[in-house]
Amino acid sequence: GQSLEQPSEVTAVEGAIVQINCTYQTSGFYGLSWYQQHDGGAPTFLSYNALDGLEETGRFSSFLSRSDSYGYLLLQELQMKDSASYFCAVSHSGGYQKVTFGTGTKLQVIP
Amino acid sequence: GAVVSQHPSRVICKSGTSVKIECRSLDFQATTMFWYRQFPKKSLMLMATSNEGSKATYEQGVEKDKFLINHASLTLSTLTVTSAHPEDSSFYICSASRGRRSSNTEAFFGQGTRLTVV
Numbered sequence: 001g002q003s004l005e006q007p008s009e010v011t012a013v014e015g016a017i018v019q020i021n022c023t024y025q026t027s028g029f030y031g032l033s034w035y036q037q038h039d040g041g042a043p044t045f046l047s048y049n050a051l052d053g054l055e056e057t058g059r060f061s062s063f064l065s066r067s068d069s070y071g072y073l074l075l076q077e078l079q080m081k082d083s084a085s086y087f088c089a090v091s092h093s094g095g096y097q098k099v100t101f102g103t104g105t106k107l108q109v110i111p
Numbered sequence: 112g113a114v115v116s117q118h119p120s121r122v123i124c125k126s127g128t129s130v131k132i133e134c135r136s137l138d139f140q141a142t143t144m145f146w147y148r149q150f151p152k153k154s155l156m157l158m159a160t161s162n163e164g165s166k167a168t169y170e171q172g173v174e175k176d177k178f179l180i181n182h183a184s185l186t187l188s189t190l191t192v193t194s195a196h197p198e199d200s201s202f203y204i205c206s207a208s209r210g211r212r213s214s215n216t217e218a219f220f221g222q223g224t225r226l227t228v229v
Contacts, residue, residue, distance in 0.1 A: 033218070042117075042204055042223045043155065087154060089218075099145065099206070099218050101155045 002026040004088055004102030011108045012078055020073045020086050020105045028093025032064050032071045035101075038084045046073065046086075075107075083109045114138050115207050117221025124195055124228055132190045132224045134205030140185035141207035145218070146178075149202040161188040195228040202226075 004024045012018040022032065031050035035043035049055055049064035049071060061074040075082055088102040114137040124130050134144055142163055147155040159180050160168040167180035177199075179191040188207075192199055202225055206218040 042220045044220070045218065098157070098160065100157065101147075103154045106152075 002090055002092060002100040004090060004100065006086075006088055006102045006105045008103065009106045009108070011110060012075075014078055014080060014109055014111050016078050017074065017076050018078060018107065020075075020088075020107070022071050022073075022088035022102055024069050024071075024088070024090050024102070026069075026090045026092045026100070029066065030091040030093070032062070033089045033091060033099065034060075034062055034073045035087045035089060036084050037087065037104075043087060048091075078109050080109050080111070083107060115141075115205065115219045115221045117205055117224055119224060120222055121225045122227070124226070126196055126228055127194055129191055129193045130195055130226060132192075132203055132205075132226075134188045134190070134207070134221050136186045136207045136219070139207075141188075142185065144182060144188040144205055144207045146180060146188075146190050147204045147206065149204060149223075151202075155204060158190075192226065195226070197228045200226055200228045 006022045031048055033048045034046040036046050037043045046060055047055055047062040049062050052066055054061055054063045059076045064071040085104045085106050087104045089099050091099050116135045116137055118133045122130055144161040146158045148158050149155045157170050158173045161180050161182040163182045163185050169175045177193055182188040202223050204223040205221045
């Protein structure tokens with residue numbers, strides 16, 4: 001089966017940098033994704049890593065180390081609107097590109 | 112990005128009735144759609160994988176007779192919650208992918224459906 005672990009809550013100051021870690025166990029690993037979800041809303045895609053290294057998209061960056069089964073999401077220049085839940089998710093073999101989500105990290109940005 | 116539309120966004124039904132939720136891919140053909148359930152402040156739990164033209168694949172612990180899934184076309188999948196009970200109240204979300212290969216990395220999500228059974 002698949003399992004993913006991430007911190008349940010993180011608090012950071014507006015304008016700062018925060019890193020959300022994710023460790024995973026899976027078979028047939030394809031890649032690691034990150035999603036943002038505001039309260040009451042649907043998840044929105046942030047990034048995807050299939051290969052080791054850092055991917056940068058604006059203020060958000062995502063890192064993957066396949067040998068360590070570890071990744072992180074880095075948010076820079078935090079804004080109040082970044083307060084949300086962040087989920088890591090593994091894409092893995094399962095016949096049809098299955099995506100299994102982690103437990104989610106509630107990020108609270110404070111002034 | 113691609114657009115996935117889910118309808119209705121909110122529904123309240125009486126206990127014992129059935130509710131149908133639709134998931135449509137508006138600008139691409141979705142060979143596979145996924146149905147998730149999310150409890151408050153919890154993660155998304157995969158319920159089933161919906162494959163166009165074939166039976167859905169259900170995750171362990173999900174009652175296939177209670178959660179009926181139909182994927183009649185490449186743009187539409189439906190989830191019917193049959194004989195709904197208050198414990199079925201939840202946030203249901205569908206997602207769609209364009210293909211089966213790992214190179215297609217992004218899952219496109221519908222807006223979600225908040226089901227309340229009274």
